[in-house]
Amino acid sequence: MLRMEHPGLVVRQKSPLNLECQFAALSDWLTPTDQFFVRSHFPSPELDAAEWKLRVGGMVRTPLQLDLAELEDMPRTTLAAVMECAGNGRVFYVPAKEGLQWQTGAVGNASWTGVLLRDVLARAGVKRGAVEVLLVGADKGMVDGGKKTASPGPIAFARSLPLDKALSDSVLLAYAMNGDVLTAEHGHPLRAVVGGWFGMAWVKWITDIHLLPRPFLGYWQARDYFRWDRGSGEPSLVPLSTMEVKAQIARPVSGATVRVGQSCRIFGAAWSGEAAIEAVDVRVRGGAPWQQATLLPPLEPYAWRFWEYHWTPTHPGRHALSCRARDAAGNVQPEAQRADCESYVANWIVPVDIKAVDRQETQAEEFVI
Secondary structure (H helix, E strand, O other): OEOOOOOOEEEEEOOOOEEEEOHHHOOOOOOOHHHOOEOOOOOOOOOOOOOOOEEEEEOEOOOEEEOHHHHHHOOOEEEEEEEEOOOOOHHHOOOOOOOOOOOOOOEEEEEEEEEEHHHHHHHHOEOOOOOEEEEEEEEEEOOOOOOOOOOOOOEEEEEEEEHHHHOOOOEEEEEEEOOEEOOHHHOOOOEEEEOOEOHHHOOOOEEEEEEEOOOOOOHHHHOOOEEEEOOOOOOEEEEOOEOOOEEEEEEOOOOOEEEOOOOEEEEEEEEOOOOOEEEEEEEOOOOOOOEEOEEOOOOOOEOOEEEEEEEOOOOOEEEEEEEEEEEOOOOEOOOOOOHHHOOOOOOOOOOEEEEEEOOOOOOOOOEOO
């Protein structure tokens, strides 16, 4: 369902507002702000940028209160980074999982401008013994957890980062997106940008930063946005963090028709967490060998990578187009869904079914090139 207030976006939920981009329309390496997906847990807070303050406290030597002008006067950094909702692709789970039924469009790549989080922390002075940095948003409300534990009264959306990640050059407190002031839906006046991590870490409408002496166990970290880890034998809950390697086909779309003997461009994007995309492979039917696609510029450490593969069908019939990505750390996109990720991290290979026809077949068919 499309809504005129947000042309080109799919409404997944009206209140709070959750909007999905149409991945099949992918064209610009930087996703236009008005086509960038929106993920909200509560209604957008009404914040006056002139009155807003960022408070920094906890295990710091000098608690701070900074207004937007003071942040803008600090050294600025611009980072191109892809953000993917941890629930992107949830609709492909079998059996179905609870939660917003995102397809392939809860992902986007933008240019973010702001101040490095570590510069703000340096001004406050981090005390010895601090292990995590908690980011707290102004959005808050009641959580009906369904099968999960409901919240103990109204709570804010808050997530923490390990101190080493918070001090890296991939974490910004951003006040601009694609060269313009953040929109209200994207976190104005200030949001986190956490390169390589799923979107739940990119806290919007930040009002408070706390340095903590122990891991944060708030609702959005201990009761939601987690997976099971079996690395120590018995499974244990681990908060979601880095994105996992993934490629998606934008075009042709499922159900498209192509002509036998005519070149077809298979095109999409790929991304991963802390490692760069090293290769994307394409397969044109089940059991066929994988063929390497061409990676397209630009190449930025935390941005997605466009890719393409030109294929000419030789005979009519149905074809299942698949793609898989591999990153520089050796991670390869899996063939099948995993049971340990609850309803998140849907990064397995999802084929796109198309049909190849001879030229003499009905002219009523719609073709893609």
